[in-house]
Amino acid sequence: MSVSFQDGVSPNKKYSGNKDAYISQGAPTTNFGNASDVKISGLSGSEQVALIRWDITNVPVGKNVASGSIEIDVNGANGQTYQIYQALRNWDDSQVTWVQVSQGVNWQSPGASGAQDRGSVVLGTLAPTANGTYVINLNGYGIKLVQDWIRKAAPNYGFVLVASPNTNSISLASSDQSTLSLRPKLVVKVSASGK
Numbered sequence: 001m002s003v004s005f006q007d008g009v010s011p012n013k014k015y016s017g018n019k020d021a022y023i024s025q026g027a028p029t030t031n032f033g034n035a036s037d038v039k040i041s042g043l044s045g046s047e048q049v050a051l052i053r054w055d056i057t058n059v060p061v062g063k064n065v066a067s068g069s070i071e072i073d074v075n076g077a078n079g080q081t082y083q084i085y086q087a088l089r090n091w092d093d094s095q096v097t098w099v100q101v102s103q104g105v106n107w108q109s110p111g112a113s114g115a116q117d118r119g120s121v122v123l124g125t126l127a128p129t130a131n132g133t134y135v136i137n138l139n140g141y142g143i144k145l146v147q148d149w150i151r152k153a154a155p156n157y158g159f160v161l162v163a164s165p166n167t168n169s170i171s172l173a174s175s176d177q178s179t180l181s182l183r184p185k186l187v188v189k190v191s192a193s194g195k
Contacts, residue, residue: 001189001190001191002187002188002189002190003056003058003059003187003188003189003190004185004186004187004188005017005018005054005055005056005185005186005187005188006018006071006180006183006184006185006186007180007183008180008183009180009181009183009185010185017054017055017056018053018054018055018175018183018184018186019033019052019053019054019093019158019175020033020038020050020051020052020053020093020174020175020184021033021035021038021050021051021091021093021096021174022035022038022039022040022048022049022050022051023048023049023051023096023097023098023111023112024039024046024047024048024098025045025046025047025048025098025110025111026045026046026048027097027098028097028098028099028110029097029098029099029100030097030098031094031095031096031097033092033093033094033095033096034094034176035174035176036173036174036176036177036178037075037171037172037173037174037177038050038051038052038161038171038172038174039169039170039171039172040082040161040162040163040167040169040172041163041167041168041169041170042162042163042164042165042166042167042168043166043167043168043169044165044166046169047111047163048163049098049111049112049113049160049161049162050160050161050162050172051087051091051093051096051112051158051159051160051161052070052158052159052161052184053087053156053157053158053159054158054184054186055156056146056149056150056156056186056188059150059188059190060150061150061151061152063150063190063191064147064190065143065144065146065150065188065189065190066143066189066190066191067137067138067143067188067189068137068138068142068143068146068186068187068188068189069135069136069137069138069186069187070084070124070135070136070138070159070184070185070186070187071133071134071135071136071184071185071186071187072126072133072134072136072172072173072184072185073132073133073134073172073173073177073182074126074128074131074132074133074134074170074171074172075131075170075171075172075173076131076168076169076170076171077128077129077130077131077132077170078128078168078170079127079128079129080127080163080164080167080168080170081125081126081127081164081167082125082126082127082161082162082163082164082167082170083122083124083125083161083162083163083164084122084123084124084125084126084136084138084142084159084160084161085118085119085120085121085122085123085159085160085161086118086119086121086145086157086159086160087112087117087118087119087157087158087159087160088116088117088118088119088157089107089108089116089117089157090102090155090157091112091157091158098110098111101117112160117160118160118162121141122139122141123138123139123141123142123145123159124136124137124138124139124142126161128170133182146188150190172184
């Protein structure tokens with residue numbers, strides 16, 4: 001059984017549990033939580049980091065996760081690789097900036113780069129060669145993380161998407177994108193029996 005989470009689309013048209021934002025080294029105190037795109041860049045002096053999460057609390061605790069994937073629409077594809085990590089801080093999409101997780105609370109290191117800000121293990125990669133929709137399959141570590149979220153063994157602060165140094169910028173459609181079908185989607189395949 002697969003369960004999908006996409007604002008305004010699934011699991012029902014009333015779903016609004018997807019939150020995202022991007023943070024920018026070039027605008028360290030500006031919040032981009034309402035942008036129609038989130039950006040990722042590894043260019044020196046103008047790094048950008050994307051943050052994204054979905055509320056998946058309606059998945060029963062007893063279900064086992066077989067796979068997980070993120071479907072996302074890409075612009076500015078360049079064939080370079082971008083990495084996904086676990087977010088370790090409870091960021092606020094309407095307040096988060098390059099320097100702050102939320103108003104009055106700083107990241108351990110600017111850009112969500114500290115050991116207390118994001119995990120150290122890559123959960124999946126994105127390497128778009130042309131503009132369009134891509135499916136990012138979570139690896140074993142990513143699947144375990146989603147399982148931990150469902151079982152409430154770890155808090156769900158979502159994902160941090162980053163670029164390696166000197167990697168060019170790309171844009172990903174956000175949950176504020178006017179075209180509903182382009183909004184980010186999390187797909188979780190779970191066992192029907194929980195075994």
